[in-house]
Amino acid sequence: MSQLATRSYASIRQALLNKEELALIDVREEAPFAEEHPLFAANISLSRLELEIYARVPRRDTPVTVYDDGEGLAAEAAKRLSKLGYTDVALLEGGLTGWREAGGELFRDVNVPSKAFGELVESVRHTPSLAAEEVKALLDAKADVVVLDARRFDEYQTMSIPTGISVPGAELVLRARELAPNPSTRIIVNCAGRTRSIIGTQSLVNAELPNPISALRNGTIGWTLAGQQLEHDQSRRFAEVSEETRASAAASARAVADKARVGRATLDDLKRWQAESKRTTYLFDVRTPEEYEAAHLPGSRSTPGGQLVQETDHFASVRGARIVLADTDGVRANMSGSWLAQMGWEVYVLDGLRDADFTARGPWPAPLPEQPQPQAISPATLSTWLNEGNTQLLDFTTSANHVARHIPGAWWAIRSQLPQALEKIPVAERYVLTCGSSLLARFVVSELSDLTGKPVFVLEGGTAAWVAAGLPVEAGEQRLAVPRTDRYRRPYEGTDNPREAMQGYLDWEFGLVEQLGRDGTHGFYVI
Numbered sequence: 001m002s003q004l005a006t007r008s009y010a011s012i013r014q015a016l017l018n019k020e021e022l023a024l025i026d027v028r029e030e031a032p033f034a035e036e037h038p039l040f041a042a043n044i045s046l047s048r049l050e051l052e053i054y055a056r057v058p059r060r061d062t063p064v065t066v067y068d069d070g071e072g073l074a075a076e077a078a079k080r081l082s083k084l085g086y087t088d089v090a091l092l093e094g095g096l097t098g099w100r101e102a103g104g105e106l107f108r109d110v111n112v113p114s115k116a117f118g119e120l121v122e123s124v125r126h127t128p129s130l131a132a133e134e135v136k137a138l139l140d141a142k143a144d145v146v147v148l149d150a151r152r153f154d155e156y157q158t159m160s161i162p163t164g165i166s167v168p169g170a171e172l173v174l175r176a177r178e179l180a181p182n183p184s185t186r187i188i189v190n191c192a193g194r195t196r197s198i199i200g201t202q203s204l205v206n207a208e209l210p211n212p213i214s215a216l217r218n219g220t221i222g223w224t225l226a227g228q229q230l231e232h233d234q235s236r237r238f239a240e241v242s243e244e245t246r247a248s249a250a251a252s253a254r255a256v257a258d259k260a261r262v263g264r265a266t267l268d269d270l271k272r273w274q275a276e277s278k279r280t281t282y283l284f285d286v287r288t289p290e291e292y293e294a295a296h297l298p299g300s301r302s303t304p305g306g307q308l309v310q311e312t313d314h315f316a317s318v319r320g321a322r323i324v325l326a327d328t329d330g331v332r333a334n335m336s337g338s339w340l341a342q343m344g345w346e347v348y349v350l351d352g353l354r355d356a357d358f359t360a361r362g363p364w365p366a367p368l369p370e371q372p373q374p375q376a377i378s379p380a381t382l383s384t385w386l387n388e389g390n391t392q393l394l395d396f397t398t399s400a401n402h403v404a405r406h407i408p409g410a411w412w413a414i415r416s417q418l419p420q421a422l423e424k425i426p427v428a429e430r431y432v433l434t435c436g437s438s439l440l441a442r443f444v445v446s447e448l449s450d451l452t453g454k455p456v457f458v459l460e461g462g463t464a465a466w467v468a469a470g471l472p473v474e475a476g477e478q479r480l481a482v483p484r485t486d487r488y489r490r491p492y493e494g495t496d497n498p499r500e501a502m503q504g505y506l507d508w509e510f511g512l513v514e515q516l517g518r519d520g521t522h523g524f525y526v527i
Contacts, residue, residue: 004078005090007065009102012092015063016040016521019344021280021320023057023064024092027077029414032069034488036106038099039113039519042317046073047396047415047486049080050443054367055301056317059280060085067092067099073416084369105519109508110488111311116512117343117524118195123513124526127202129217132226135188139163145186146179147216148172150200150306153237159220159230161190166237169200169306170286173207174249174331175238183210190216190223192492194509196310203335206259206527207252221492221502250330257334259527260341263348267357270324270350274299280321284308286332295358297326297350302364305336312343323347328358344523374445376460379469382407382432392428394421396444397435397463399484407434407466408474413481415444418451421481430455438462 015022026033026041033043044052057064064086068074074091081089092098100106109115121127130138138145139162147164149156156166167175172189180187187209189200197215204213216222220230241249265273273281285292286305296302303315305325316323323345325333333349340347377385385391386409395402395410402412413421431448433441433456441458449456459466467473477484491497491505516522 004075006093007063007090008093009099009104012038012065013104013521016319016523019320019346019523021059021062021318023062023318025057025064025066025077025317026068027066027073027416028068028071029416029485029487030110031485031488034108034110036096036108037112038104039107039116039516039521040313040319041067042313043110044317045416045486046077046080048440049077050084050369051366051440053081053084053086054369056315057086057280058282058367059277059318061087061277062280062318064089065092066090067095069096076416105515107512107515107519109505110490111313112512113343113522114310114312115195115509116516116522117339118198119509119512120516120524121202121342121526122194122198125202125205127198127205127215128213129197129201129215130188131217132223132228135161135216135223136226136228138186138188143186144182144184145188147188147190148176148179148200150189150191150196152304152307155192157233157235159192159232160234161188161216161220161223162229162231164190164231164234164236166234168288168304169196169203169309170304170332170336171238171288171306172200172203173209173253173335174246174329175241176204176209176211177245177249178241179238180209180211184212186212186214188214188216191219193219193221193505196306199309199339200306203256203339206256206338207249207335209252218506219492221506225499225502246329246331250334253331253334253338256527257338257341257349260338262334262337262341263346264351265324265348266352267350269348273322273324280318282316282321282323283326284315284323285326286336287327291328292364293362295355296360297353297358298360300326300360300364305332308336309339309343312340312345316345321346324350326350326353328353328355338527342525342527344525368439371439372442372445374442374456374458376438377432377457378460379466379471382459382466383471385430385432390429391432392425392430393432393434393459394425394444394448394481395434395463396440399480399486401436403475403477405463405467405473405475407463408472409479410434411479411481414486415440415447417482418444418447422451424481427452428454430457432457432459434459434462434466436462436464438465
């Protein structure tokens with residue numbers, strides 16, 4: 001790639017309005033990305049480009065535009081993408097500054113298209129909600145109420161509303177009838193902030209459940225700001241449903257999807273689309289991860305429906321692509337599809353699937369480029385070298401993982417910031433690289449070797465192998481070679497956020513509909 005092509009804000013905006021396929025990729029780390037970015041930008045950091053790009057932008061001739069904010073990351077990303085086989089790669093003209101100066105709207109936080117859409121849904125449908133104080137009064141009075149938590153189970157376990165039951169978003173229409181069989185039972189749907197409670201509540205309303213249904217206004221943030229106590233480490237989960245309930249839910253979900261103009265497809269349609277060279281087709285299995293691992297369609301990716309709607313930009317990073325959804329009962333796929341269609345996606349649900357079609361087993365294998373094969377050493381050898389001295393160990397896992405558990409003496413670093421990291425890490429005669437499995441570390445070896453001129457090795461099996469060998473670990477933020485910008489700290493996660501941050505987040509969400517209007521490219525509609 002001798003000279004890097006550029007694309008203007010105006011051309012990208014027009015492509016969005018025309019519903020043409022494009023991938024607009026912010027290659028910075030997540031924290032600076034969350035400060036400001038275009039509405040449909042997908043965050044794939046330069047540090048993890050090889051690990052994520054093939055899944056998120058599967059067609060190699062997709063028009064890909066990369067940008068940064070003057071850090072010099074985008075040009076390197078464009079070169080790497082070219083080496084990975086992408087043939088239509090350009091830099092955003094002027095980077096983030098160019099977008100702003102051309103009049104482009106910039107958004108903060110993460111998963112913004114989904115969050116902005118949720119606010120639009122509430123503004124149009126006036127989704128019913130109750131304040132935290134009202135919900136607590138109902139619970140204290142032992143009223144006929146069930147609280148359904150629409151987040152992932154791990155998020156629910158971190159903090160939850162008293163009596164809450166974990167029912168991730170796409171499961172709500174399937175499960176709620178059995179969790180609240182009495183039509184007079186009030187159903188309250190919550191998440192941590194607003195989006196998943198709005199979408200979950202509106203899903204039940206759209207599916208015409210007879211119960212009174214409300215969102216917990218502002219989720220666990222609203223609960224905390226009201227001075228009320230959350231529960232922790234709970235394990236209440238939905239149970240299996242009867243065939244009668246499943247059939248009733250399937251009919252409701254199909255009606256909602258039809259109203260949202262979700263398309264219908266067969267496996268033959270899917271095969272024909274997957275053979276097309278000029279369109280991107282994503283195949284997502286929207287059931288629970290446990291169901292997916294037990295049996296799934298070959299080539300499908302596990303994306304539980306609630307999270308797919310919440311994090312669409314993460315899974316489908318090509319705006320304008322085709323999305324095909326699969327499940328075994330029609331409920332989860334049709335409900336998820338109904339939301340994706342309203343978010344402007346061309347979406348289809350696979351009909352007529354049989355158990356015999358679900359022939360693949362186990363977790364989803366991410367598509368990866370050929371992996372470098374640097375010289376690897378065992379955990380025992382690393383232990384010896386660290387005791388002898390003259391060896392520096394660099395850890396490229398996420399900062400959260402590193403702080404929770406790392407090999408004693410390891411320096412945490414971000415791959416795209418190696419030169420800055422080396423300014424802080426003492427010079428050594430040799431270097432060893434690790435991460436959780438050493439997959440990412442393998443891609444860093446040659447870069448560190450070029451920078452240091454010293455021998456560089458990878459820990460075979462990564463930190464997981466070190467732990468499996470029974471060797472010691474430590475925790476904490478010591479030896480951070482660069483700031484922890486790899487992940488944006490969400491104001492709605494965890495239990496120790498400042499009240500000002502929580503309130504500021506809610507205020508930001510309330511302003512998203514107005515931002516959508518200024519941006520003008522979203523293509524959302526609400527049934």
